[in-house]
Amino acid sequence: MCTYQTEKIEVTGSGKAAGGWFSLSHATVYVDHPVHAPFGHTVNIDFINPGEGPSARVPVELTEEAALALVDAIQRAIASAPKGLASVNQ
Helix, strand or coil, X not given: CCCCCEXXXXXXXXXXXXXXXXXXXXXXXXXXXXXXXXXXCEEEEEEECHXXXXXXXXXXXXXXXXXXXXXXXXXXXXXXCCCCCCCCCC
16 A cells, blocks of 8 residues: 655755766665565655656655665664764855
8 A cells, every 4th residue: 555655855965877977965765666676565765855856856766675675774874984974054
């Protein structure tokens, strides 16, 4: 079942697509049918910069387990580094 619930956040960073590197401005997260992953539904994350055209998009399709493991890994990596090391205000 698709939830049609989309979480959209502003992000600061860079992504790489076929056309090269570009600035990221937003990320959307939602549970829906994947385009490529071999599952009925996945947790989909799109990193995008709408101002740079359709090629400025990095999509990710993960299982629920993989998405939760990614959240945990991100939290552990940030916790193991000095506070503010990767901050926008570094």
